[in-house]
Amino acid sequence: MIVISITAPTMKEALLDIKQAKNADLIELRLDLIKDITLSGLEKLIKNKRKRIIVTDRRKRLKLIRKAIELKVDYIDLDIMVGEETIREIISEKNNTKVIVSFHDYRKTDKRGINRRYAQIKKLKPDVIKIAAFARDINDNNVIFDLIKKAGIENKKIIALCMGKKGQVSRILSVMYGAEFIFCSLREGKEAAPGQITAETLKNIYRVCDLKEPKIFGLVGNPVKHSKGFIVHNKAFGKMNMRNVYVNFLVEDLAGFIRAYKGMISGLSVTIPFKREVIKYLDKVDPIAEEIGAVNTIVKRAGKLIGYNTDVKGAIDAIKEKINIRNKKVLIIGAGGVVRAIAFGIKKEKGKLVIINRTVKKAEVLAKELNCEYGGLDKINEYTGIDVLINGTSIGMFPDVNKTPVKKTLLRKIVCRESVVFDSVYNPSMTKLLKDAASLGCSVISGEKMFINQAGHQFKLFTGRRM
Numbered sequence: 001m002i003v004i005s006i007t008a009p010t011m012k013e014a015l016l017d018i019k020q021a022k023n024a025d026l027i028e029l030r031l032d033l034i035k036d037i038t039l040s041g042l043e044k045l046i047k048n049k050r051k052r053i054i055v056t057d058r059r060k061r062l063k064l065i066r067k068a069i070e071l072k073v074d075y076i077d078l079d080i081m082v083g084e085e086t087i088r089e090i091i092s093e094k095n096n097t098k099v100i101v102s103f104h105d106y107r108k109t110d111k112r113g114i115n116r117r118y119a120q121i122k123k124l125k126p127d128v129i130k131i132a133a134f135a136r137d138i139n140d141n142n143v144i145f146d147l148i149k150k151a152g153i154e155n156k157k158i159i160a161l162c163m164g165k166k167g168q169v170s171r172i173l174s175v176m177y178g179a180e181f182i183f184c185s186l187r188e189g190k191e192a193a194p195g196q197i198t199a200e201t202l203k204n205i206y207r208v209c210d211l212k213e214p215k216i217f218g219l220v221g222n223p224v225k226h227s228k229g230f231i232v233h234n235k236a237f238g239k240m241n242m243r244n245v246y247v248n249f250l251v252e253d254l255a256g257f258i259r260a261y262k263g264m265i266s267g268l269s270v271t272i273p274f275k276r277e278v279i280k281y282l283d284k285v286d287p288i289a290e291e292i293g294a295v296n297t298i299v300k301r302a303g304k305l306i307g308y309n310t311d312v313k314g315a316i317d318a319i320k321e322k323i324n325i326r327n328k329k330v331l332i333i334g335a336g337g338v339v340r341a342i343a344f345g346i347k348k349e350k351g352k353l354v355i356i357n358r359t360v361k362k363a364e365v366l367a368k369e370l371n372c373e374y375g376g377l378d379k380i381n382e383y384t385g386i387d388v389l390i391n392g393t394s395i396g397m398f399p400d401v402n403k404t405p406v407k408k409t410l411l412r413k414i415v416c417r418e419s420v421v422f423d424s425v426y427n428p429s430m431t432k433l434l435k436d437a438a439s440l441g442c443s444v445i446s447g448e449k450m451f452i453n454q455a456g457h458q459f460k461l462f463t464g465r466r467m
């Protein structure tokens, strides 16, 4: 069940937020955050009830808790730090109100500590046990998943999650693994704890209420927060009625992640900075990905991890819709991960390739692998008559939307009306470079097109079906 935490600082705002919490099965009233809360105010909040309510007061004011019980609130949440004796007393007075006893560690996820707290809370016989710990590493989420499984075997109702950016995976998957509730925010900026996701996203994108023990796919990278893959894949899974979910794994130690999650995942997208490093952890690599030396897609088949590269096909398909690449002069700006894939594809299509980059050495290394021309970004004005211009840098990406790798006056000299200009940046979809190129009469291709193409190929590899 979806619980929306009401984090309003005043009674007035709390009443408004409760009205807006339409996506919630329950609402959690965080009394400690409502500055003007009083006993009569609490009565107003509980009596004005639109949803079932959990009353929480992290300031441990037992007067408010007892009042909530008297008002027959559905749940109260007592922190274990209130003390065992007090908790026993309140449990004996609770009537029909259900009691959640919780433990929070805002600094770390300590497996032994958590299991000890679980055992301590279990002895108090609350209706629900809640454990929330801070994830310092993506693998901390597994401590939470193991705990939920253990509670399931012992027939105990549990809410368990990791807080923080690296713990978001647990917020999405814990309910699917059998946790009672998931705590979410009303909207961005209204989080009650670090890493809380909005109820709208959990319900409509991740479908947390509909999926039980789904097949797990995801993105592994660092950072992952700007990626839109989770929207594309989850929406497609939903539309096609598939019991799959796609989550973002924010990873620092790739080897540790693969070890811990290999058994759990069915497939992965791979992004910065792991596209090359990941190869050493795979059982097999598709020949194209092997040649490029970068993997952006992993599929698990019969327990084996197999790597592919769908970036190359995603980009080349998009360009070929506009122009036949053979013998065309193609100038690529950049020499990072995405350029590696695109440049490889251009060579395969027999385009005449030049790679220019801010750091010339990187352009040189790649150009030598591909046997093509290279140069520094500062020499861009030396190139003319370019049929296909490709931006493979992040220049122009949100929030720097007014930046471009090639000023319009220079662009006019490099390309002509028949040229194609492709920007790998997909946020925004029309970058400054593309706007300038379009105004000069060139055909333009947005990075969005490449992104959707590669995600489509990835989806086919993940599921065997067309997106």
Ligand code: NAP
Residues within 6 Å of the ligand: 272, 311, 314, 333, 334, 335, 336, 337, 338, 339, 357, 358, 359, 362, 377, 392, 393, 394, 395, 397, 424, 425, 426, 447, 448, 450, 451, 452, 454
């Ligand atoms: P990367 O490996 O980090 O490479 C970044 C490249 O951009 C390097 O060549 C770097 O030059 C250059 N660069 C960055 N800032 C620059 C600046 N201020 N001035 C000049 N050059 C600069 O990154 P990547 O994975 O290749 O990603 C590059 C872009 O492609 C990003 O915008 C990303 O969002 C986009 N992308 C799009 C898709 C898609 O499907 N559309 C897929 C993947 C990536 P140096 O070598 O000198 O540092």
